[in-house]
Amino acid sequence: MHTSIATVCLSGTLEEKLQAAASAGFDGVEIFTQDLVVSPTSPDQIRRRAQDAGLSLDLYQPFRNGVELEAHAFQDSLRRLNRTGELMNQLGTDTLLVCSNVASSAVADDALVAEQLHQLGEVAQEHGIRLAYEALAWGTHVNTHDHAHQLVMDADHPAVGxxxxxxxxxxxGSDPADIAEMDPQKLFFVQLADAPLMHLDVLSWSRHHRVFPGEGDFDLVNLMSHLVRSGYSGPVSLEIFNDSFRQADVHRTAVDGLRSLRWLEDQTRRTLAGEMHDGAVRDRVELQALPEASAPSDWDFVELRTTSLGHTTRLLHRLGFRLGGHHRSKDVQVWLQGPVRVVVSEAGHSTRREPHVDPRARSEHQAVAEVSGLGFHVEDPAAAFARAVELGSTPVPREQLPGEVTLHGVYAPDGTEIFFGTGCADGLPEWLSEFGVEEDPLGAGDLITGIDHVNVAQKWQHYDEDVLFYTSALGLTSTPAQEVPGPSGLVRSQVMCSPDQTIQLPLNLAPTAAEQGSFVGVAYPEHIALASTDVREVARRAHRRGLKFLGIPENYYQDLITRFDLDAQTVDELRELNLLYDRDDHGDFLHFYTRTLGDVFMEVVERRGYTGFGAEDAPVRLAAQYRLQQSHQG
Amino acid sequence: MHTSIATVCLSGTLEEKLQAAASAGFDGVEIFTQDLVVSPTSPDQIRRRAQDAGLSLDLYQPFRNGVELEAHAFQDSLRRLNRTGELMNQLGTDTLLVCSNVASSAVADDALVAEQLHQLGEVAQEHGIRLAYEALAWGTHVNTHDHAHQLVMDADHPAVGxxxxxxxxxxxGSDPADIAEMDPQKLFFVQLADAPLMHLDVLSWSRHHRVFPGEGDFDLVNLMSHLVRSGYSGPVSLEIFNDSFRQADVHRTAVDGLRSLRWLEDQTRRTLAGEMHDGAVRDRVELQALPEASAPSDWDFVELRTTSLGHTTRLLHRLGFRLGGHHRSKDVQVWLQGPVRVVVSEAGHSTRREPHVDPRARSEHQAVAEVSGLGFHVEDPAAAFARAVELGSTPVPREQLPGEVTLHGVYAPDGTEIFFGTGCADGLPEWLSEFGVEEDPLGAGDLITGIDHVNVAQKWQHYDEDVLFYTSALGLTSTPAQEVPGPSGLVRSQVMCSPDQTIQLPLNLAPTAAEQGSFVGVAYPEHIALASTDVREVARRAHRRGLKFLGIPENYYQDLITRFDLDAQTVDELRELNLLYDRDDHGDFLHFYTRTLGDVFMEVVERRGYTGFGAEDAPVRLAAQYRLQQSHQG
Incomplete structure (x- = not known):
């Protein structure tokens, strides 16, 4: 599949856009008129730059309001097309996008439009270029793809498609099924964009909310399947207008874009697998496959990176963890409880959150402690790693001495290190032996039964990108987003899940950091939620061991009584143990929060059938964290 | 008019919200349940705090899904109301907001609902509280105000309104006219919110896009007029959910909110002026008036604050300005050309853009130069000043020696200093004499005929607030927003105009600064656009005097030919003089840009009937400024 991306998807100058598309691995680009017009680089130089970068210039666009015209205006359109043809010859681009007319003066006369397309085709042919006619969804008269295609067929000119x-x-809401029956010779170009379903006028929706395939709600695999069935083998190009992309780093966006096309190609290939066996589809269009990888079956470990080892290990001890051992060749410890393994590494270097801040320059309340890595059990770690890398992820460089287990790790777009490993029959991963852990470490007092979920903070510019990464590379699925009010804004939360819900990874979008220093920080920390079947006992032990709980206001307990009609004794116990309570149609939920250390805190939860994540209690937590932050600053 | 604001409008803790509402000058607040629940302050202490701050607690809200219920669920609603009544007695709040039911299980039986409201009224009465029943726009069965009011009338209970x-x-889209006929004794509470008209589902619209009165598209003056006609004299409260407010400074938001109510009160009073003469309306409801002030009739001056006096005066000289003189008691100069007066002040202190940066710490390319003040001619400067101050603006403190003209200045929310002065019969403002300018300074070579427009950058959190300020305090009107694409994101632009268009003030919303340091800066500077009837001669003189023009790429000129079919000679002249060209249905537009100095650049424009602002050319400018910024950083 020939992959392409419109320059309008990317931020920066045209030169920066070409470089980013090339280094992400795209085959070609579409040149947007405005990107060229504002550039000091001549068309001829652009052609050479693209050649040097190994990029084809697949399309020049848009040619606006050039058809469906009164006679006089059409003469000016022919003049403009002549000029544009000359320019395209300098650029070395052979396909021009011609949009359907959006002016109120557009002429509704199919025979005339076909005739005008034919005449434009004559001019195009003189310049050796082709015209790709597209129905804009808000075109005055031509606004559906089948209508546009019919006009192209009626125009009956080899340079018009x-x-x-x-x-x-x-x-x-058009059905794309008719694409499969179209003549692939008359399909000159394909542009892809996904979008979340919205009740919004279609022009605003298009201008601001397009996203890359797999990041929205459109069924693009279905559309692509019909396209492959038609026999189309031309470029498949991303054309996305989106407020986030325009402000995001151009290289990241390009990598994100290519990931979306690789994923789409792979998904389309799977969908067509039955049809491809008979050779009918395969003969015409080549679709690349990604390495097969199943979703994680379980947590392997969570890694905390910290500048404050004492605070971190005290926190773990108070929650009931025991030191498993120290790594034989790295400054890393492992802490164990039940099946949960927390790797603690000392941060001597910069971190994923604030890479430019010297961690030693921070005061105690500003200690760096962050969720730096997530380890998952997968069926085939090497395949999962290869798949992630083919999807554009950067491998994590880790030193490895002879005899040590190979670590298969990549960076998620949010900076988290993702590791793929295998579980063992006896439940003891091989890598634990490097920490001197040689037998099953299950302790009698272990009250933690697993990791319930891990909450990772996301920047708004990269939210869709992160969702696509966890979907395409890890095989998680996303649930609808929720919003939680906090003192400094709404926090958007969306849970990524493995098919059997063993892995639950809520992604949190903090409010725009326009008036805050750091995008995470004390008020919007990440957290690890541990599961227990006896959270009250975990809390009692933690109290005895001196854990600092997050304070819960009395008003909250009074409101619990009003909402749930709880009896006094239950509420007394909740209050005494700093526990919070929620209930849904499936059951009860008991949980508590620790105070924040650096950018992370811990939660312990007991689910009694409850399926939520305590969203009703999150505002209480956010407010308490905000107050602590204020008091540290004051 | 008793002014009130819902705590949900404001960011921060409940304590911070109360303080902000009080210091802005509100009479009372609505307490939102969640704000209380997350607070460590007891209801009793909240009551005392509010009393000490001089705030009444006008409403407690919301009581959700408490009516339109099956029998069993209604019993739990009565229990919850008992608890809530006790809480409200501790708070000292006597009115509870009861929302219409939004559950799918809500019962559609008007007689039953009236009966349930009556029963709830009985419980409320026992606690000495009142219930204010509200139709949510997305209520399952009750979703219009007239339906809710009919149910209240049917309930026929003194504690239910x-x-x-x-x-x-x-x-x-309901007509509020029937409000005028409602019994004011049964109207227990009024909440106000404005909103831009949007094609969006009403729940999302409500949750994210409400704004203060005057900041949206609703006709709230009409609604308020009907309310006053009804004789309602209770609280008028702001209830706004908005993504910006939640992240904005709580004190600013509170001031903004009270400004919107004062403006609305004044506008309503004007609308009802005819009816008030007969005493019928006035007798019942008291509406405060603001000092009358007309919109500015002309520009008085523009003030530039700079740390780089040499660069700034060189720029002015190259554009044809002459030094008028130096102020007798301040380090300020005035530069003159035609009717345009540019005051240049030396920035020895912090600036409105980056108040915490020492200006001396900047390199040449980072010189501070900014539009710090705008002077306008108005009919009555003292009244205009008084009006702005009553609308919550802070006066500008300026030293004034005996014999010097009194300066009437306030800060706009965006930090710009706004001054009100009078024009004189001979066109020479009195204050010029303080600069030693004693006669009409019109020079023979003056090619500048006025200020065409001044462009001021805005932060997104305060955009609506700024629009309301320029509307309510200066009497400007806003035009629909436009969006211009730049290399780092879309720039939203909205022009504020005086009635005769003499004053044109485009407000620019730069992309969210999440990945940028400063919210203005080299890529999104402000500018002063000077008008001329011979921009080519201004450009030629500027070339001779060594002005650095912003470079315009050849691709732009080639595109001009394609778009407008200009002849070669015209384009040669444009290119030679670094001029840009645009055309609309009304005429032509010629203009050029200077390079940026600090956060500001200058533009010179020649309008030949053209009514736009060169939006088509703005991307060319943004890209050129972006490239200069990159080359300075590189």
């Missing part, structure tokens, strides 16, 4: 754009097709 | 919320009424 159709451009399909998934946004314009799917945002109108 | 109606709560009106402008969002719920106007978002559904």
């Amino acid at each position: 159709t451009c399909l754009d998934s946004f314009h097709i799917l945002s109108r | 109606t709560c009106l919320d402008s969002f719920h009424i106007l978002s559904r």
Whole structure:
């Protein structure tokens, strides 16, 4: 599949955009007129730059309001097309996107439009270029892909074909099935965009909320399948307008974009697997496969990176963890309880959150402690690693001495290190032996039964990218987003899950950091939630061991009584143990929070059938964390 | 008018919210349950705090899904109301907001609902509280204000009345005229919110896009007029959910909110002026008036604050300005050309953009130069000043020696200093004499004929607030927003105009600064656009005097030919003089940009009937500024 991306998807100058598309691994780009117009680089130089970078210039766009015109205006359109053809020859681009007319003066006369397309085709042919006619969803008269294609067929000119754009097709709810029957010779170009389903006028939806395939709600695998069935083998290009992308780092966006196309290609291939066996589809279109990888079956470990080893290990001890041992060749410890393994590494270097801050420059309340890595059990770690890398992820460089287990790790877009490992029959991962742990460490007093969920903070510019990473590389699925009010803004939360719910990874989008220093920080920390079947006993032990709980206000307990009609004795116990309570249709939920250390805190939860994540209690936590932050600053 | 604000409008803790509402000058607040629940302060202490701050607690809210219930669920509602009544007695709040039911299980039986409201009224009466029943726009069965009011009338209980919320009424397109006929004794509470008209589901619209009165598209003056006609004299409270407010400074938001109510009160008073003469309306409801002030008739001056006097005066000289003189008692100069006066002050102190940066710590490319003040001619400067101050603006402190002209200045929310002065018959403002300018300084070579517009950058959290300030305090009107793409994101632009268009003030919303240091800065500077009837001659003189123009790429000129079919000679001249060109239905536009100095650049424009602001050319400028910024950093 020839992959392409419109320069309008990327931020920065045209030169920066070309470089980013090339280094992400795209085959080609679409040149957007405005990107060229504002550039000091001549068309001829752009052509050479693209050649040097190994990029084809697949499309020049847009040619606006050039058809469906009164005679006089059409003469000016022919003049403009002549000029544009000359420019495209300098650029070395052979396909021009011609949009359907959006002016109120557009002429609704199919025979005339076909005739005008034919005349434009004549001019195009003189310049050796082709015209790809596209129905904009808000075109005055031509606004569906089948209508545009019919006009192209009626125009009956070798230089005139159709451009399909998934946004314009799917945002109108059109069925893409007819694409499979179209003549692939008349399909000149394909642009892809996904989008979340919204009740919004289609123009605003298109201009601000397009996302890369797999990041929205459109069924692009279905659309692609029909396209492959038609025999189309031209470029598949991303054309996304999105407020986040325009402000995000151009290189990250390009990598994100190519990931989305690789994922889509792989998914389409799977969908068509049955049809491909008979050779009918495969003969015409080549679809690359990604290494097969199943979703994680379980947690392997969680890694905390900290500048404050004492605070960190005290916190773990108070929650009932025991020191498993120290790594034979690295400054890393492992702490154990039940099946949960927490790796603690000393941060001597910069961190993923604030890479430019010297950790030693921080005061105690500003200690760095963060969720730096997540280890998962998967069926085939090497395949999972290879898949993630083919999806554009950067491998984690880790020193490895002879005899040590190979670590298969990649960086998630949010900076978290993701490791793939295997579980063993006896439940004891091989790597534990490097820490001197040689037998099953299950202790009699272990009250923690697993990791319930791990909450990772996300920057808003990269939220969709992160969701796509966890979907495509880890095989998790996303649930609908929720919003939780906090003192400094709404916190958006979306849970990524493995098929059997063993892995639950809520991604939190903190409010825009415009008036805050850091995007995480004390008020919006990440956390690790541990599961227990007796959270009250965990809390009692933690109290005895001196844990600092997050304070819960009396008003909260009074409101619990009002909401749930709890009896006095239950509430007394909750209050005494700093526990919070929630209930849904499936059952009860008891949990408590520790105070924050650096950018992370711990939660212990006891689910009695309850399926939520305590969203009702999150505002209480956010407010308490905010007050602590204020008091540290004051 | 008793002014009130819901705590949910404001960011921070409940304690911070109370303080901000009090210091802005509100009479009371609504307490939102969640704000109380997350607070460590007891209801009793909240009551005392509010008393000490001079705030009444006008409402407690919301009581959700408490009516329209099956028998069993209604029993639990009565229990909850008992608990809530006790809490409200501790708070000292006598009115509880009861929302219409939004559950799918809500019962659609008006007689039953009236009966349930009556029973709830009985419980409320026992606690000495009142229930204000409100139709949510997305209520399952009760979702219009007239329906809710009819149920209240049917319930026929002294403790049961109606709560009106402008969002719920106007978002559904309901006509508020029937309010004038309602019995004011049965109107227990009024909540106001404005909102921009949007094609969005009403729940998302309500949760994220409410704004203060005057900041959206609702006709709240009409709604308020009907309310006054009804004789309602209870609290008028702001209830706004908005992503910006939640992240903005709590004190600013409170001031902004009270400004919106004062403006609304004044506008309502004007609308009802005819009816008030006969005493019928006035006798019942007291509406405060603001000092009358007309919109500015002309520019008085523009003030630049700079740490780089040499660069600044060189720029002015190259554009044809002459030094008028130095102020007798301050380190300030005035530069003159035609009717344009530019005051240049030396920044020895912090600036409005980056108040914490020592200006001396900056390199040449980082020189501070900013539009720090705007002077306007108004009919009555003292009245305009008084009006702005009553609308919550802070006066600008300026030293004034005996014999010097009194300066009437306030800070706009964006930090700009706004001054009100009078023009003189001979066109020479009195204050010029303090600079030693004693006669009409019109020079023979003056090619500048006025200020065309001044462009001021805005932070996104305060955009609506700034628009309301320029509307309510300066009497400007806003035009629909436009968006211009730049290399680091979309720039939103909205022009504030005086009635005769003499004053044109585009407000620019730069992309969220999440990945940038400063919110303005080299890439999104402000600018002063000077008008001329011969921009080519201004450009030629500037070239001779050594002005650094912003470079315009050749691709732009080639595109001009394609778009407008300009002849070669015209384009040669444009290119030679670094001019840009645009055209609309009304005429042509010629203009050029200087390079940026600090946070500001200058533009010179020649309008030949053209009414726009060169939005088509703005991307060219943004890209050129971005490239200069990159080259300075590189």
